[in-house]
Amino acid sequence: MSSSTPTIKLALLGAGNVGSQVARILLEDADSLQARIGARLELIGIAVRDLTAPRHYQADPQLYTTDAEALIDRADVVLELTGGIEPARSRILQALQAGKSVVSGNKALLAQHGSELAAAAAASGAQLSYEAAVGGAIPILRPLRDSLAGDRVSRVLGIVNGTTNYILDQMHSTGAQFDQALAEAQRLGYAEADPTADIEGHDAAAKAAILASLAFHSSFSLDQVRTEGITSISAEDVQAAEAEGYVIKLLAVCERQGDQVSLRVNPTLLPQSHPLASVRGAFNAVFVEAENAGELMFYGPGAGGAPTASAVLGDLVAIARRMVLGGPGLPDLPTEQLSLAGADQLASSYAVGMLAKDAPGTLSQIAQLFAEAGISIETIRQVKAPVAGGLALIRLVTHRVKDQTLRQTVQQLASLETVQEVTSLIQVEG
Amino acid sequence: MSSSTPTIKLALLGAGNVGSQVARILLEDADSLQARIGARLELIGIAVRDLTAPRHYQADPQLYTTDAEALIDRADVVLELTGGIEPARSRILQALQAGKSVVSGNKALLAQHGSELAAAAAASGAQLSYEAAVGGAIPILRPLRDSLAGDRVSRVLGIVNGTTNYILDQMHSTGAQFDQALAEAQRLGYAEADPTADIEGHDAAAKAAILASLAFHSSFSLDQVRTEGITSISAEDVQAAEAEGYVIKLLAVCERQGDQVSLRVNPTLLPQSHPLASVRGAFNAVFVEAENAGELMFYGPGAGGAPTASAVLGDLVAIARRMVLGGPGLPDLPTEQLSLAGADQLASSYAVGMLAKDAPGTLSQIAQLFAEAGISIETIRQVKAPVAGGLALIRLVTHRVKDQTLRQTVQQLASLETVQEVTSLIQVEG
Numbered sequence: 128m129s130s131s132t133p134t135i136k137l138a139l140l141g142a143g144n145v146g147s148q149v150a151r152i153l154l155e156d157a158d159s160l161q162a163r164i165g166a167r168l169e170l171i172g173i174a175v176r177d178l179t180a181p182r183h184y185q186a187d188p189q190l191y192t193t194d195a196e197a198l199i200d201r202a203d204v205v206l207e208l209t210g211g212i213e214p215a216r217s218r219i220l221q222a223l224q225a226g227k228s229v230v231s232g233n234k235a236l237l238a239q240h241g242s243e244l245a246a247a248a249a250a251s252g253a254q255l256s257y258e259a260a261v262g263g264a265i266p267i268l269r270p271l272r273d274s275l276a277g278d279r280v281s282r283v284l285g286i287v288n289g290t291t292n293y294i295l296d297q298m299h300s301t302g303a304q305f306d307q308a309l310a311e312a313q314r315l316g317y318a319e320a321d322p323t324a325d326i327e328g329h330d331a332a333a334k335a336a337i338l339a340s341l342a343f344h345s346s347f348s349l350d351q352v353r354t355e356g357i358t359s360i361s362a363e364d365v366q367a368a369e370a371e372g373y374v375i376k377l378l379a380v381c382e383r384q385g386d387q388v389s390l391r392v393n394p395t396l397l398p399q400s401h402p403l404a405s406v407r408g409a410f411n412a413v414f415v416e417a418e419n420a421g422e423l424m425f426y427g428p429g430a431g432g433a434p435t436a437s438a439v440l441g442d443l444v445a446i447a448r449r450m451v452l453g454g455p456g457l458p459d460l461p462t463e464q465l466s467l468a469g470a471d472q473l474a475s476s477y478a479v480g481m482l483a484k485d486a487p488g489t490l491s492q493i494a495q496l497f498a499e500a501g502i503s504i505e506t507i508r509q510v511k512a513p514v515a516g517g518l519a520l521i522r523l524v525t526h527r528v529k530d531q532t533l534r535q536t537v538q539q540l541a542s543l544e545t546v547q548e549v550t551s552l553i554q555v556e557g
Numbered sequence: 558m559s560s561s562t563p564t565i566k567l568a569l570l571g572a573g574n575v576g577s578q579v580a581r582i583l584l585e586d587a588d589s590l591q592a593r594i595g596a597r598l599e600l601i602g603i604a605v606r607d608l609t610a611p612r613h614y615q616a617d618p619q620l621y622t623t624d625a626e627a628l629i630d631r632a633d634v635v636l637e638l639t640g641g642i643e644p645a646r647s648r649i650l651q652a653l654q655a656g657k658s659v660v661s662g663n664k665a666l667l668a669q670h671g672s673e674l675a676a677a678a679a680a681s682g683a684q685l686s687y688e689a690a691v692g693g694a695i696p697i698l699r700p701l702r703d704s705l706a707g708d709r710v711s712r713v714l715g716i717v718n719g720t721t722n723y724i725l726d727q728m729h730s731t732g733a734q735f736d737q738a739l740a741e742a743q744r745l746g747y748a749e750a751d752p753t754a755d756i757e758g759h760d761a762a763a764k765a766a767i768l769a770s771l772a773f774h775s776s777f778s779l780d781q782v783r784t785e786g787i788t789s790i791s792a793e794d795v796q797a798a799e800a801e802g803y804v805i806k807l808l809a810v811c812e813r814q815g816d817q818v819s820l821r822v823n824p825t826l827l828p829q830s831h832p833l834a835s836v837r838g839a840f841n842a843v844f845v846e847a848e849n850a851g852e853l854m855f856y857g858p859g860a861g862g863a864p865t866a867s868a869v870l871g872d873l874v875a876i877a878r879r880m881v882l883g884g885p886g887l888p889d890l891p892t893e894q895l896s897l898a899g900a901d902q903l904a905s906s907y908a909v910g911m912l913a914k915d916a917p918g919t920l921s922q923i924a925q926l927f928a929e930a931g932i933s934i935e936t937i938r939q940v941k942a943p944v945a946g947g948l949a950l951i952r953l954v955t956h957r958v959k960d961q962t963l964r965q966t967v968q969q970l971a972s973l974e975t976v977q978e979v980t981s982l983i984q985v986e987g
Contacts, residue, residue: 152707152849162892163706163774258704264850266696266704274688274696276593276878277582277870344593402856405835419582419867420694420857426832427853437849440707445887448706454884457875462592 133166135447138202139173140195140218141209145232145259146173147184148436149206154186164444165451172198183432196221204446206439207231208259216240223247223255228456230442232259232435238333238349241340245459254449254456256442261334262287262411264434265427266441271341272459275417280342282416284556285379287334289409289429290325291357293317295375295394296408298365305360317409327356328377328392335379338413339390343383345465347390352379353473355393364551367480367510367522368396374404378556389468396478396524396555473530476505476555478522479537484545485509485519492545493521500536502528518547524555563596565877568632569603570625570648571639575662575689576603577614578866579636584616594874595881602628613862626651634876636869637661638689646670653677653685658886660872662689662865668763668779671770675889684879684886686872691764692717692841694864695857696871701771702889705847710772712846714986715809717764719839719859720755721787723747725805725824726837728795735790747839757786758807758822765809768843769820773813775895777820782809783903785823794981797910797940797952798826804834808986819898826908826954826985903960906935906985908952909967912977915939915949919975923951926973930966932958948977954985 137153139146153160153170161167173186174195192198195218199205205222207229209215215236222229224247231237237244237260248255258268262285271280286292290312297308309326312318324330332352339347357377368375373396382389397404402424406412411429416422428434449456483489490507497504507523514520525533540546567583569576583590583600591597603616604625622628625648629635635652637659639645645666652659654677661667667674667690678685688698692715701710716722720742727738739756742748754760762782769777787807798805803826812819827834832854836842841859846852858864879886913919920937927934937953944950955963970976 148849156707156709159709159893160707264847265853266700269704270696270700273875274699274871275867276874277586277590277872278867279586279589402835405832417694417867419578419863419870421861421864423695423855423857425853425855428851431851433849434851437705437708437847440849441704442707444706445703448887449884452885452887454879455882457878457882463589 132161133451134169135166135450136169136171136201136203138198138205139170140205140207142173142175142182142191143208144183144432145435145439146208147182148432149208149439150186151184152436152440160444164447166447168443168447171201174198199227203227203450204443205229206443207233208439209233210235212236212239219244220247223251223253226251226253228254228446230439230446231255231257232439233257234260234330234333234337238336241337241348242346249458249460252455254446255459256446258442259435259438261337262413262425263427263429263431264437265411265413265425265429266438267413267425268337268341270425271338271415275415275420278420279418280415281383281418283338283342283381283413284403285334285338285411285413286376286403286406287379287411287413287429288325288331288377289411290318290322291331291377292406292411293409294326295357295360295377298360298362299369299374302362302366304362305358326358328354331377331379331392335381335390335392338379339381339388340461341459342381342415343388343465344461344463345388346461347388351390351467353391353393357394360394361551364480364553370510371506371522371524372399373397373555374399375553376403380556383465384468386465387468387472388465389473394553396553398557401557471529471531474527475530476525476527477533478524478551478553478555479549480520480522480551481540481549482514482518482547483521485517486545489519489545490521492543493523493540496539496543497525497536500532502532502536520550562591563881564599565596565880566599566601566631566633568628568635569600570635570637572603572605572612572621573638574613574862575865575869576638577612578862579638579869580616581614582866582870590874594877596877598873598877601631604628629657633657633880634873635659636873637663638869639663640665642666642669649674650677653681653683656681656683658684658876660869660876661685661687662869663687664690664760664763664767668766671767671778672776679888679890682885684876685889686876687767688872689865689868691767692843692855693857693859693861694867695841695843695855695859696868697843697855698767698771700855701768701845705845705850708850709848710845711813711848713768713772713811713843714833715764715768715841715843716806716833716836717809717841717843717859718755718761718807719841720748720752721761721807722836722841723839724756725787725790725807728790728792729799729804732792732796734792735788756788758784761807761809761822765811765820765822768809769811769818770891771889772811772845773818773895774891774893775818776891777818781820781897783821783823787824790824791981794910794983800940801908801936801952801954802829803827803985804829805983806833810986813895814898816895817898817902818895819903824983826983828987831987901959901961904957905960906955906957907963908954908981908983908985909979910950910952910981911970911979912944912948913951914975915947916975920951922973922975923953923970926969927955927966930962932962932966950980
């Protein structure tokens with residue numbers, strides 16, 4: 128190592144699963160990273176809350192500190208891998224305002240305060256990168272932002288939460304009910320003890336806001352994503368979906384029509400032939416439709432220490448190379464004025480399941496109600512022999528219909544004499 | 558448009574399928590491109606060989622010229638979309654040496670002269686980008702180079718030729734022989750009148766050299782890729798593969814072991830469960846294995862005017878943004894000293910098919926020959942009832958074995974009294 132090689136000082140915030148792997152790679156691969164960058168990366172400290180906590184990976188004990196602010200002051204680049212809103216937000220702002228570039232994997236923070244952070248970076252000329260925040264190791268943010276920069280993205284569909292994908296996958300392969308599949312996922316470490324953020328769709332919603340902001344060169348936040356989790360999905364829903372040639376996936380859907388964007392996360396029926404349908408277990412995938420590029424898919428491990436660390440290191444190498452070569456980074460500022468589609472603009476296909484009287488005329492009565500509402504039906508069928516009380520399970524799939532119209536019609540269904548209960552209402556894609 | 562907005566002058570070389578789409582997008586999307594870049598892109602001319610040739614897309618007739626050199630002299634950035642080695646190489650060098658950045662989709666040129674062109678770009682501080690050269694619209698080169706820059710790629714498997722993928726797909730779905738499937742592909746425009754570059758694997762080999770150079774931060778050229786096309790694949794091979802749970806794909810395989818790299822393109826048996834196995838028709842996909850990221854896949858349309866133009870525009874926007882902001886581009890210079898694995902280092906699994914006497918002891922005699930060569934067999938089976946002359950079709954799949962050892966053993970097979978003919982020898986991945 129020549130004495131003239133410049134050194135870039137790194138502050139690592141967080142020593143959890145991802146932070147530990149980042150520390151390990153920085154130390155193990157120091158030479159090849161130096162060759163690629165033209166500078167030495169020096170890890171000058173690791174900020175943790177508790178100096179005595181057990182570690183996934185033990186770096187030099189001298190590196191650990193509880194004084195994150197002082198560590199940031201001494202660093203050139205900050206790697207924020209803690210999670211949560213505060214103190215992560217203040218620390219990233221501290222770094223950016225001092226002109227220090229930041230790599231973060233903090234999806235919740237970026238989905239809520241992304242535009243504040245991007246503005247702080249642009250103001251000081253620092254770079255802010257966060258490939259690790261969506262899809263773990265999958266390079267998706269950089270391709271959306273850079274590779275598709277000369278195209279117009281119309282839709283992004285993402286399986287961006289491995290926990291729910293694992294649970295739904297289990298329900299499909301074993302016929303389990305949601306609660307059983309969740310318990311199994313918890314036992315195997317795929318779901319946390321408090322699984323709320325995953326199963327209620329909040330984690331996927333944060334990623335949807337980030338994906339949409341980059342795909343549409345605009346700025347969206349978590350609270351703009353209509354979010355529904357997977358807790359109401361039953362084994363019967365899964366069975367019916369399979370019989371109709373679908374799988375149920377929790378999808379993040381970011382859609383642009385003209386200058387309007389709709390953002391949602393909800394369980395979705397996807398045709399078994401769709402490229403996203405075969406994404407199994409804890410894997411993630413993002414499907415992108417662009418005007419010229421057509422249909423693209425990006426697939427890989429959605430979580431895990433080493434994969435997520437790979438994304439962090441990719442961002443870091445790009446930032447460090449730019450520091451070595453000089454010149455500003457490319458800021459991520461919104462260049463399009465897009466608005467959120469109102470609730471009355473949302474439209475999709477839906478699958479509706481209901482318990483109804485097993486009597487002549489039931490199907491036609493239901494079909495007539497939909498026809499009167501102007502909703503065309505793609506298929507309607509009685510799923511199986513009458514269940515208890517002379518009731519039959521009826522399933523229908525609509526063509527594309529306005530969300531509001533569909534929901535009003537579904538409410539009216541329940542008032543039909545022949546329909547006892549609407550048992551499921553799931554969106555259909557593709 | 559404010560008068561203070563800078564203008565970037567573009568020379569487009571080539572008005573074929575891709576060049577035409579690039580011209581169309583530049584004119585149709587001028588405003589949104591300007592917003593993203595902060596400069597106006599001005600197409601100042603389109604160099605063609607023949608001013609009177611019919612065009613896919615007709616821009617302002619004043620733009621067309623046969624004097625490419627003079628056009629390059631007047632431009633800030635050059636888009637080379639002609640193909641072939643000369644005069645493309647000289648023109649790109651003319652531009653780069655004058656400090657003008659270049660976007661190219663010319664895989665044959667880049668696979669043969671990539672390091673010369675990269676050195677010319679680095680010397681003058683110009684940028685050279687060529688995302689369109691591999692996988693059409695699929696963002697794969699930028700992710701390999703940038704997103705995985707902090708990781709270590711160990712293997713790249715690519716379906717990078719749509720023509721051969723379409724032909725093999727047809728053979729699988731219809732049971733057709735190669736010649737029939739090729740004729741059908743030609744009829745539908747998926748294969749050219751002279752299909753040699755596709756079916757002999759040369760096109761895929763060029764892409765393998767480019768993928769390997771970026772994945773391994775080294776420099777490889779077309780002539781270092783061991784290449785075998787799909788012309789010897791028979792309907793019987795396809796049928797046998799399916800019976801054994803495989804599909805046959807023409808794969809580009811770039812593999813790193815330590816400081817050695819092996820590069821090859823050949824027909825490959827891939828398990829039906831492999832993510833690449835379901836890549837259909839003219840689609841492309843690249844599967845990447847990296848030390849920390851794990852397994853990633855990038856999927857999309859591998860060719861076509863608009864998709865390829867999307868990749869060209871993505872490169873152009875990145876170059877133009879960098880010009881607006883100032884500072885050098887990130888050069889692509891090899892940072893690793895890797896060597897090509899010798900023929901004696903290559904190893905893989907293989908499937909071997911042969912016609913042999915339908916007699917007791919035949920299987921054991923064959924198995925013994927492999928055992929003596931130190932090759933372990935994963936499966937061996939008689940495919941179907943005896944064919945004409947009391948012969949049976951026998952198939953075996955080996956575990957990983959050195960290429961040379963396998964080929965020697967296959968030659969010895971033919972000298973066994975029980976074996977009449979080795980009918981197929983195909984590599985197995987995954």
